Every structure is written in structure tokens, then in C-alpha cells.
Amino acid sequence: xxxxxxxxxxxxxxxxxxxxxxxxxxxxxxxxxxxxxxxxxxxxxxxxxxxxxxxxxxxxxxxxxxxxxxxxxxxxxxxxxxxxxxxxxxxxxxxxxxxxxxxxxxxxxxxxxxxxxxxxxxxxxxxxxxxxxxxxxxxxxxxxxxxxxxxxxxxxxxxxxxxxxxxxxxxxxxxxxxxxxxxxxxxxxxxxxxxxxxxxxxxxxxxxxxxxxxxxxxxxxxxxxxxxxxxxxxxxxxxxxxxxxxxxxxxxxxxxxxxxxxxxxxxxxxxxxxxxxxxxxxxxxxxxxxxxxxxxxxxxxxxxxxxxxxxxxxxxxxxxxxxxxxxxxxxxxxxxxxxxxxxxxxxxxxxxxxxxxxxxxxxxxxxxxxxxxxxxxxxxxxxxxxxxxxxxxxxxxxxxxxxxxxxxxxxxxxxxxxxxxxxxxxxxxxxxxxxxxxxxxxxxxxxxxxxxxxxxxxxxxxxxxxxxxxxxxxxxxxxxxxxxxxxxxxxxxxxxxxxxxxxxxxxxxxxxxxxxxxxxxxxxxxxxxxxxxxxxxxxxxxxxxxxxxxxxxxxxx
Amino acid sequence: xxxxxxxxxxxxxxxxxxxxxxxxxxxxxxxxxxxxxxxxxxxxxxxxxxxxxxxxxxxxxxxxxxxxxxxxxxxxxxxxxxxxxxxxxxxxxxxxxxxxxxxxxxxxxxxxxxxxxxxxxxxxxxxxxxxxxxxxxxxxxxxxxxxxxxxxxxxxxxxxxxxxxxxxxxxxxxxxxxxxxxxxxxxxxxxxxxxxxxxxxxxxxx
Numbered sequence: 001x002x003x004x005x006x007x008x009x010x011x012x013x014x015x016x017x018x019x020x021x022x023x024x025x026x027x028x029x030x031x032x033x034x035x036x037x038x039x040x041x042x043x044x045x046x047x048x049x050x051x052x053x054x055x056x057x058x059x060x061x062x063x064x065x066x067x068x069x070x071x072x073x074x075x076x077x078x079x080x081x082x083x084x085x086x087x088x089x090x091x092x093x094x095x096x097x098x099x100x101x102x103x104x105x106x107x108x109x110x111x112x113x114x115x116x117x118x119x120x121x122x123x124x125x126x127x128x129x130x131x132x133x134x135x136x137x138x139x140x141x142x143x144x145x146x147x148x149x150x151x152x153x154x155x156x157x158x159x160x161x162x163x164x165x166x167x168x169x170x171x172x173x174x175x176x177x178x179x180x181x182x183x184x185x186x187x188x189x190x191x192x193x194x195x196x197x198x199x200x201x202x203x204x205x206x207x208x209x210x211x212x213x214x215x216x217x218x219x220x221x222x223x224x225x226x227x228x229x230x231x232x233x234x235x236x237x238x239x240x241x242x243x244x245x246x247x248x249x250x251x252x253x254x255x256x257x258x259x260x261x262x263x264x265x266x267x268x269x270x271x272x273x274x275x276x277x278x279x280x281x282x283x284x285x286x287x288x289x290x291x292x293x294x295x296x297x298x299x300x301x302x303x304x305x306x307x308x309x310x311x312x313x314x315x316x317x318x319x320x321x322x323x324x325x326x327x328x329x330x331x332x333x334x335x336x337x338x339x340x341x342x343x344x345x346x347x348x349x350x351x352x353x354x355x356x357x358x359x360x361x362x363x364x365x366x367x368x369x370x371x372x373x374x375x376x377x378x379x380x381x382x383x384x385x386x387x388x389x390x391x392x393x394x395x396x397x398x399x400x401x402x403x404x405x406x407x408x409x410x411x412x413x414x415x416x417x418x419x420x421x422x423x424x425x426x427x428x429x430x431x432x433x434x435x436x437x438x439x440x441x442x443x444x445x446x447x448x449x450x451x452x453x454x455x456x457x458x459x460x461x462x463x464x465x466x467x468x469x470x471x472x473x474x475x476x477x478x479x480x481x482x483x484x485x486x487x488x489x490x491x492x493x494x495x496x497x498x499x500x501x502x503x504x505x506x507x508x509x510x511x512x513x514x515x516x517x518x519x520x521x522x523x524x525x526x527x528x529x530x531x532x533x534x535x536x537x538x539x540x541x542x543x544x545x546x547x548x549x550x551x552x553x554x555x556x557x
Numbered sequence: 558x559x560x561x562x563x564x565x566x567x568x569x570x571x572x573x574x575x576x577x578x579x580x581x582x583x584x585x586x587x588x589x590x591x592x593x594x595x596x597x598x599x600x601x602x603x604x605x606x607x608x609x610x611x612x613x614x615x616x617x618x619x620x621x622x623x624x625x626x627x628x629x630x631x632x633x634x635x636x637x638x639x640x641x642x643x644x645x646x647x648x649x650x651x652x653x654x655x656x657x658x659x660x661x662x663x664x665x666x667x668x669x670x671x672x673x674x675x676x677x678x679x680x681x682x683x684x685x686x687x688x689x690x691x692x693x694x695x696x697x698x699x700x701x702x703x704x705x706x707x708x709x710x711x712x713x714x715x716x717x718x719x720x721x722x723x724x725x726x727x728x729x730x731x732x733x734x735x736x737x738x739x740x741x742x743x744x745x746x747x748x749x750x751x752x753x754x755x756x757x758x759x760x761x762x763x
Binding site: 064067133355363366369395403406407408409415482483488495496 | 566581693695
């Protein structure tokens, strides 16, 4: 088949053969990876700006208004437009797939990706046209500072974020409504049984019974472990959405009053209290949602790759319950440099409880590795490669987080490039995205009805470029941080340009990796197929791989 | 073992974390290689599950115990309200400007403990001292706010200087694009804000 033929028609992809669930999943995945490309380009722009004289970009990018507008939308597009979108799509496919039940509503799933996409675009436009740039931290009262920013720009930005959060609520509703549907294998389960399993209490009770020499509380838990992780992580997703949405409403009220000519007093809101509230919610994305979703994804991937049961499943379930409590109590590690923050909160929440994440994530890493090890010899498939890459990412990023969540270290690391490079970017680009790529490769034949990938060489090149580029960029940013380079700062004199040039080279590897990945996908599904994904599905089935009677049963409901 | 300044600590951290990084990447690479081999890999070391858990707990908690005992500013920070500094400098920030900074460069004698109390009248800023090579001496956040009597909230830090040097002052927190000039120059940068004198070459009083 010629290149042109592949470009137009793909390999053997037939979008007409896809059902409603497969199509809605692929729509979100496509948009997610487009946003990913935008984020990579934004990242490269920022990286090049701080290389000083070596910066090949036009002067406009070095202008503070422009530079910080990009810095503001970079995480919004990356976290919400790309990551949320991809994770939500995968989970709205996986929950029906794993529970052998139909998705509660495909229509709602379509609204989810639509709202998140629309909201992300609005937030991006607010930064592009009005240069609204309070950064993602939204430290009070900066987002309501109309002396620096356009109130209209702020309103557009907040509406964008609010739409993303509404999409998030749609996802949450869809997930829980699917889990609690009394159809198929859950036809005879009570809500209480599903709740106990969802919160992983059965895992804890099984461990307790084992210690007391009694029979297990539940030999066949109502929900599979990855579904428990999704259930648990979604609790944090909900709380986090509430916090972000309420902070957005607060900013919106101030901006509207300002536009109306009667500005409110920003001093009425205590900046430190607001910081605590906002970080509590924001941290649920990182320490709750990401770590729990990731642990669940590792368990799922390990079992799918090996075809074997998860090692120490009850311990894994119990650890997810522990992570619930841990994730709610660790936000103070973001406030170790705030001298008004009570010392006890710094010590207990910021240091001690945060240290538990080493335990919970270390446990997830251990269980995943042993599950793989017990099934050896394994073929080094793309999904296995990416899973190992994901383990490396979190193996690097989590200890980095524990190191900086310390009163002594934080004094010299807070707000430096170390935090955003060695911790955040390694966690996201290497840890999270490589896990997600593994899931993409596992789900690819299922979601696309066994479409042949255009090139395994492209897949391999993508893997190595992404892995080396991701670790390299994080490492060089981290080294610059140790040399004193701040993370939310504009450097135009090339003060740290050696590390920044190296980080830019690594970043360009990530960008190239994305181009190759995208090319591989487009050449596999073809442009016709890509457009077809967004056309209505003829097959309205909202499930995959389950008996027709379960679907019929659901339709009766 | 005690770190006398942040440069020593960061050098130690650089080496320790680099070794760890090389180790974890090697372990996963070794693991990945052996996953595909038909012949059984020989274990280099067998780590029982509970020993691994104990190691994680010890690592998480031990790290803080280690830093508390080796980094002098941790305990000083916690007990700072009971310590009388050798000198105290109080100033404010508003509209992306420092207000009330000393007119002349601050001169600090080696070993002196200096207090900085910074107040913000509008936004969240940062307070950070930097060496001439750009490396960070220390930093803190500067939050705005007042108490019930309308007195500006304190953002205070104590620091003992054990090494000679000339330090620049920067805001370490973003306070909007107006903190920069048209071409990106940092308007909150105060060059050669303070100088520490009288220390031995390797640090410590003469």
C-alpha cells in the first residue's frame, strides 16, 4: 500500500464498524493528542525564550505579557485539555469494558469531551487575545487584578475553566452511574456492596480477616481492582473540581463587579487561607487523582499484559483506601515557604503525611513489578515498554517530591526549576504519559476493531525519543533549578542558557516523538477514518465485548 | 555532618539524587531485560516484602530526621519567634516595587543571624537572596493580608550567614507581567543588596 493510500484510507481501519462507545472514546483521544502537541509547542517556546541570545524566536515571545500568557495556558491545555481528556476517555471505555456493563450515557460522554475541548479553547483564547496571565496557581488576588489584566479576558478564562469543570462533573456522573447500574454481573448486587468494594473496604476487611485467621470477607469482590482505582480517584476528581470551580466563581464575581464599576475589596479574602483552600483542591489532581489513577492503570496493564492475577491484590486494594486519606491531607507541602502557615501543619501535612506517598506509590510499583516478574518470560511489546517507562518516570518523580516536601530542602528548592522539571515534568511526561501510551497500545486493537498499526518502527522511535527527551528535559530543568533558576520567572539574558539549550534539545525530542506518534496513528486510520470518527455512529451500542442480553436489559432500564 | 549553607546542601543533593536516578533507571532496565529472557535470572539480592515496606517508611521519615539534624535553618525557622536576631530589616512591597529597602548595601558580619520581615500591601510576592553566580541562598513567600487591627501580616525569616558573599535580592514569586520591563528585565531585582564579610575562605568565623 502506498504512503498516499495509507494517508487517505489508513491500513484496515473502518470507522463504520465502530460502535458508539468506541467512537466517543476515539474522539476524545484524538482531541487529547492535538492538545498535547499544542502544549509541547508552548513548552518549546518558553524554553527557547529563556535561552537569551540563542533564542531564535521573534521578540514578541520575550515580552512579559506574552510569555506569561503562554505560561498560564500551558498547564491548562496540558492537564485538562490533554491529560483529563485522555484519562476520562480511557476510563469511560474501561469501566463498561471491565464491569461488563454498558456505559450509562454515550450522549453524556460526548458532552464531556465537547465541554472540556470548548473550555480549554476558551481559556487559551483568553490568554491569546487578552493576555490574561495569573498563572494556573491563581494566587489571590492576582486573578482579580484588573490593573494588570483585562476583566473581559479574565471572564472568558474563568468561563473556559468552568466549562472544563462541568465536563469533569459529566465524567464523574457517567462513571458512578455506570458502576451503580444494577445490570449484568451486578444485577443482584446492592448499592452497599458496590460502595464497599468501590472504597476498597473489602480489601481491608480481607486483610483483617486473614490476620485473624478467618475466611476472607469477600472472595469475589464486586468490582475489579482497576475499577476500584477509578472509583477512588474519581472521588478526588470531584473534590478537586468543586474547589477549582468555586475559586473560579469567586474570581468571576470580582471581575463582574469590577466591570460594573463597583469593584469589591480584594483584601476581604485572606490570601493565605485562599492558598490553603486552592492548593488542597489542586493537590488532589496531583497527589490524589494522578497517583491513584496511575496505580490502577499499572495494575490493569500488568494483568492485561501478563494475563495473570495481580500479585497481593488485597494489599493493593487496601493501599488505594490509604491513598484516599493521604491525598486529602498533604496539601501543606506546597506551603512550606509560607511563613504564616502554622508549623504543625507544615510538619504533619507537609512533611509526614506527604512521606506516605512514598509508601503508597512504592507499593504500587512493587506490586506491578512482581506481577510482571512472575509471568516471565514476556515479549517486549510496545505496551510493556511504555509501562516500564511509566514506572521509571514515577520512580524518579515521587522521591523528588518527597525530597522537596521538607522544610530544610524547600527553603532552597521552592519555586525553582527543580520542582517543575525534576518532579512535575518527569511525573507527567515520563510517568503519566508513558503509562497512558501503554494503555493506548493495549486498548488500540479493542477500540479500533483490530486496526493494524502503520509502523512498529515509528512506535519504537516514538518510545525512545519520548523517554530520553522526557528524562533529559526534566533533568536539565532540575539542574538549572539547583543553580537557582526560578520556575515562574522570565530570564532574557540567558543566565541559565547552557541548561536551557540542553532542555530545549530534549524538548524538541519530545515534540518530534509526538509528530511521529501522530503520523503513525494518521497513517493507520487514514484521514477519511479520522473524519469518520467524528461522524455519528450507526451502531448505538454503549458497551464492548458483553452479551447482547445485558445491553437489552439496560435498554429496558 | 552539618551543611553550613545552601550551596553545600544543593551540591550534596545533586550528587545523591543523580546516583539514585542512575540506580532506579538501571534497576528498571535490568528488570525489563530479564523479563524477556527464557532462562531464570539470578537474584542479586532478595528483599522480603516487609523489609521493602520498612525501607520505604524509613526513607520517608528518615529523610526528615536527617535534614532536621544536618540543615541548621530548619530548627531555627521553627523556633524563630524565640530568637533575637543580630539585626532585623523590615520592608514592604506594593505595585511590583520594594518599599523601604535600606539605602545602602546591608553589611553582615560572618555568623550573624539576620531577620527579614517583609509585608505585602497588594499581591503575593517572594523574597529571595541569590549569589552572584545566580544560585539561591534562601527564599520565602510574601503573602498580603492584615490582622483585625489592619496591621500588615508578617512574612518573616531568620538566616545565619556563614560564608562571605554579595547577594542580590529578587522576588521569587510571580506577581504579574508588570514586575518586568518592556523587554523582560526584572524590575524587582536589587543588585548587590547585601554583603557578608569576615568569614574564612571555607566558611565560618575567622
